[in-house]
Amino acid sequence: MENNHAKQSKGSSFFADLTRNQLFIPMAALLLLLVFNLIMDPGFFKITLGYNSAGHPVLSGFLITILDYGSELAILAIGMTLVTAATGGQDISVGAAIAISGSVLLRMLCGTNTRPETLVMPVLLAFVITCVVAMLFGAFNGTLVAVFGIQPMIATLILYTAGRSIAAWVNNNELPIISEPSFAYYGGFIPGCPIPTPFFIAVLCVAVIALVLKFTTLRLYTQAVGINEYSAKLNGLNPVFIKILSFVILGLCVAVVGLIKVSRFSSINYSVIAKDIEMDAILAVALGGNALSGGKFNMTASIIGAYVIQCLTTTLYKFDVQADALPAYKAVVVIALVVLSAPIVREKLAALMPKSGSREVAK
Numbered sequence: 001m002e003n004n005h006a007k008q009s010k011g012s013s014f015f016a017d018l019t020r021n022q023l024f025i026p027m028a029a030l031l032l033l034l035v036f037n038l039i040m041d042p043g044f045f046k047i048t049l050g051y052n053s054a055g056h057p058v059l060s061g062f063l064i065t066i067l068d069y070g071s072e073l074a075i076l077a078i079g080m081t082l083v084t085a086a087t088g089g090q091d092i093s094v095g096a097a098i099a100i101s102g103s104v105l106l107r108m109l110c111g112t113n114t115r116p117e118t119l120v121m122p123v124l125l126a127f128v129i130t131c132v133v134a135m136l137f138g139a140f141n142g143t144l145v146a147v148f149g150i151q152p153m154i155a156t157l158i159l160y161t162a163g164r165s166i167a168a169w170v171n172n173n174e175l176p177i178i179s180e181p182s183f184a185y186y187g188g189f190i191p192g193c194p195i196p197t198p199f200f201i202a203v204l205c206v207a208v209i210a211l212v213l214k215f216t217t218l219r220l221y222t223q224a225v226g227i228n229e230y231s232a233k234l235n236g237l238n239p240v241f242i243k244i245l246s247f248v249i250l251g252l253c254v255a256v257v258g259l260i261k262v263s264r265f266s267s268i269n270y271s272v273i274a275k276d277i278e279m280d281a282i283l284a285v286a287l288g289g290n291a292l293s294g295g296k297f298n299m300t301a302s303i304i305g306a307y308v309i310q311c312l313t314t315t316l317y318k319f320d321v322q323a324d325a326l327p328a329y330k331a332v333v334v335i336a337l338v339v340l341s342a343p344i345v346r347e348k349l350a351a352l353m354p355k356s357g358s359r360e361v362a363k
Contacts, residue, residue, distance in 0.1 A: 020347070022288065022289040022290075022298045022301045023289075023298070023300065023301050023304065025287070025289055026287050026288055026289070026301055026304040026305045026308050027304060029287065029308050030304065030307065030308045030311060033308065033311045033312060033315060034311070036315070037062075037315060037318075040319075041318075044062050044063075044315075044318065045061075045062075045063060046061050046062075047059055047060070047061040047063055047064060048060050048061060049194060052188075052189060054181065054191070056189060056191045056192065057192070057194045058189050058194050059194040059195060059196075062314055062318060064195075064196065065314050066307060066310050066311050066314050067195075067196060067199050067307075068196040068198055068199065069198075069310050069313075069314075070306055070307040070309075070310030070311070071196070071198040071199045071201065071202035071260075072198060072202075072257050072260055072261070072277070073277070073280055073281060073284055073306035073307070073309060073310055074202045074205075074206065074284075074303045074306040074307065075201070075202050075205050075253050075256050075257050076094055076250075076253055076254070076257055076277065076278075076281040076284075076306070077281055077284040077285060077288075077302040077303055077305065077306040078205060078206070078209050078249075078253055078299065078302070078303070079091075079094075079246075079249050079250025079251070079252070079253035079254070080094070080250060080253075080281045080282060080284070080285050080302070081285050081288070081290060081297050081299055081302040082218075082222055082246040082249055082250065082297075083152065083246045083247055083250050084226075084282075084285050084290060084292060084294060084297070085222050085223060085226045085246070085290065085294055085295060085296070085297040086222045086225050086226050086242055086243050086245075086246040086294065087145055087146075087152045087226070087243050087246065087294060088152075088226060088292070088293045088294030088295075089145070089151055089152025089153050089294075090152060090153055090156075090278075090282045090285075090292065091141060091152060091156045091247065091250055091278065092153055092156050092157065092160050092278050092279075092282075093141065093156040093157070093158075093159035093160040093163055093278065094250065094254055094274070094277065094278040094281060095160075095163075095273075095274040095275060095276065095277045095278045096159055096160050096161075096162075096163020096164050096166075096167070097134060097137055097138075097159060097163055097251065097254045097258075098254055098257050098258045098261060098273060098274035098277065099163055099164050099167035099258075099268070099270050099273050099274060100133070100134070100137065100163055100166055100167045100170070100258075101130050101133065101134045101254055101255045101257075101258030101259075102167070102258040102259075102261055102262035102268045102273060103166075103167035103168070103170040103171050103268060103270065104129070104130050104133050104134075104170055105126055105127065105130045105258060105259060105262055106171060106176040106178070106262060106267075106268055107170050107171055107176070108120065108121060108125075108126035108129050108130065109121065109123065109126050109176075109178060109183070110176040110178065114171070114174045114175065114176040114177065115176075115177055115179070116176075116178070116179075117179065118180070119178070119180055119183070123182075123183060123186075127255070127259055130255045130258060130259070131251075131252055131255040131256075133255075134251040134252065134254045134255035134258065135248045135251040135252055135255070136251070137159060137251055137254075138247040138248045138249070138250055138251025138252070138254070139244055139247060139248050139251070140159070141155055141156050141159060141247045142243055142244035142245070142246065142247030142248060143244060144158070145243055145247070146239065146240040146241075146243035146244050147240060160278075164270050164271060167268075167270045168270045171268075175267055175268060175269070176267060176268070177266060177267045178266040178267070179266070180266075183263055183266055184263055184264075184266055185197055185263070186198075186201070186259055186260055186263035187259075187260045187261065187262070187263030187264035187265075188263065188264065197260075198260050201256065201260065205253070205256060206303060209299060210299070213299065218245075219297075221237055221242050222242060222246060222297070223295055223296050223297065224237060225237060225239045225242045225243065226294030226295040226296075226297075227294070227295040227296070257274070257277075258274075261273055261274055276327075280306075280309050280310075280313075281306070283305070283309050284302055284303075284305040284306035284308070284309050285302050285305065286305070287305035287308055287309065288300075288301030288302035288303075288304065288305035289301050290302060312330060312333055313326070313330065316329050316330060
C-alpha cells in the first residue's frame, strides 16, 4: 500500500512539475490542434512531393504551410519577446515596419526602374541597407519608450499609422517587380531543396539568438530591467540602452521578415503585406506563457507559440472559415489558450495534484 501511495505521490509531483513548465501550454495547444485535425481529416498530415514552375522538387501540404509561414512569426516572436520583457509593452507597428523594409529593399534592388532587367546591386548589400533602416525605425520607437517614457503601444502607434504611407512613398506609390529568379529563393525554395527556405532562415535566427542569450548578458539585463527598472539602475545597468536595444533587435527581425515577404511575390502590396501580423506575434509571446507586463521570458516558448498560432490559422483556413470571420474564431481559441498559459492558472492546476497525492499518503 505504501509503495502504491508513493508511486501516486511521485506521479502527482511529476504532473505538477510538468504543468509548471512554461513549455507545457504551447506544446499541449499544438498537440490538441494536431489531434483535432487527425480526427477531423487525416489528410491534414499528407505531404506530397511535386515540382514548381521551374521544375525543381518541392514539398507541399498543410504541415509544410505551417512550417513555411510559421517561420515568419517565429522570427518576429524573437524580437517581440525581448521588447515585451524589457518594456512591459508591445510593438504594434511591426506590420507597417515590414512594409517599409520591403519597400526599401525593392528600392535598393530596382533603383528608379520599377521593372529592371538586372538588379542594381547585390541582394546581400541591399538587405544590409534594409537592416540598417529597420533598426533605425526600431531605435525611433525605443527612444520614444525609453527616453520620453511613452507607453510602448502608444509610441509604436505612430509608425503603425504612418508606416504603410512611408512604404508607398519610398517607391513613389509604384509597385516594383523583380524578374530575377534567384530573388524568389528567399521566400520560396532553393533549387534542389524541397523544404521552404524561410524555415532555414528561421533556424538560423533562432540559433543566433540562442548563442547571444547564452554567451552574453542580454537575457539577464533584459529581465532585470523588465522586473524592476529602478533596481536595475541602482545595480549599474542602463535601462534606456537596454530598452532601445530590444527595439533595435526587433527591427532586425522585421528586416528579415520583410525580405521573406517581398521575395515570395518579387513585389509588394503596401496595404496588404504583413497585415495584422503584429497581433499574431504578440499572441505568440503570450501563448508562450511570457508575462506581457515584462520581466522573465522563455524564448523557446515564444517560438513554439508562433508555430501554434500558424497551425491554428492554417486549420481555420482548411475548414473554409471566411476570411472576415477568421479573427473571431481565432480570438476565441487564443483567449482560452492564453488564459490557460497564464502563470497563476498553471500554478493552481499544479497545486491540485500534490494536494490529492498528499491526502492519499495520509490515509
